[in-house]
Amino acid sequence: MLIDAVPTNPVPTTLLIERSADRVHVQLHRPEVRNAIDQTMIDELHSVCDELEREPRILILSGSNGVFASGADIAELRERRSTDALKGINSGLFSRIARLPMPVIAALDGWALGGGAELAYAADFRIASTTVRLGNPETALGILPAAGALWRLAQLVGEPVAKQIILAGRILTAGEALAVHLVTEIHESVDLLAAAHALADRIGAQDPLATRLAKEVFHAPLDAHPRVDNAAQAILFESPEKFARMDAFLARKKRS
Structure with missing residues (x-):
């Protein structure tokens, strides 16, 4: 039962948040830029992590308007310099999400590219719509995917496929992502969120302490x-x- 659909205080501007007894659903919501990940979204996701570290619950991450996340905000990324790279702005957040006490489910619809893909790689479960497109085109922009793809992706799909994605710019369709086990389920877009909640229901039926320790x-x-x-x-x-x-x-x- 939904017990709190009111966003945290201060009210997020890039996220829509719903909370229930055993889970939190966070929707990336910058539709005007296809949910590109900017510093504000990073900060607001850190606030979600604060909450889930204090009160462990399942996290569902999804996008809006048929897109998970098109990547980092290029206009913002264009202005970052070497000192920003050394701060690990995105990688620090994604590692924190990966370490959350309870499982994280990424429900991927449409574009999940660059930083959006790396956010998905940090989740424990990835399920996708038939329209998903997953990949890391960073080298085409003169940078590299430094927020987890260079090591998480090889763990998930193996070195040969990871190198095709990272070094040759391959973008995976839903069927291709399923074939290499980067996602575990494919659904129509209209059914994707229900499938994410069904997976959360299965996780929620387990003993929470056993689940937390098993993940750790x-x-x-x-x-x-x-x-x-x-x-x-x-x-x-x-x-x-x-x-x-x-x-x-x-x-x-x-x-x-």
Whole structure:
């Protein structure tokens, strides 16, 4: 049930935000520039991260007017210099989104290019509409995709496909993105948000603490395993929710 559809204070100017008990839906909303990511949007997404770090919930990211995000705001990007690059303006935000305690779902419609694609790569789940176009055309503009594509994309689709996208400017269609597992579902645009919420429902049916710890351990460095797995399991083995859920399972099995 929707419990709060009022944006945070101060009122965001580039985002539309809906909150419910177990999730927050953030819609990128700069339709006049195809949801290009500017500094204001970065700052407002940081505020969303503040909220979700304090009160962990599932995050759904979507676009508006048939576009996820066409990339970084080129007019703003044109004026950035070397000192701005070293600040990691976009990469810092996207890494923060990737580290959020609960899963992040990116619902991709239309253009998801450049920084928009890199924002999607930071999500735990990517689902797409039939109209999606995913890629990183930064080198055509004399820069490189420094907000995650140069390392996240190879992890997601493998080095050969990642190099086609980054070094040769390949833009993936929905079917191509599905074939390389960059997205896991394709829907008509009109059904995309419902599919994102259906996925959030499946995530929400799991134990929140187990989900949070599983995400954290999943992203732990390789040399930390299995120590971190065992430490997380030790916490869950003492969790009241573990006993409640296992007791319910055993009761259902006994009745069947």
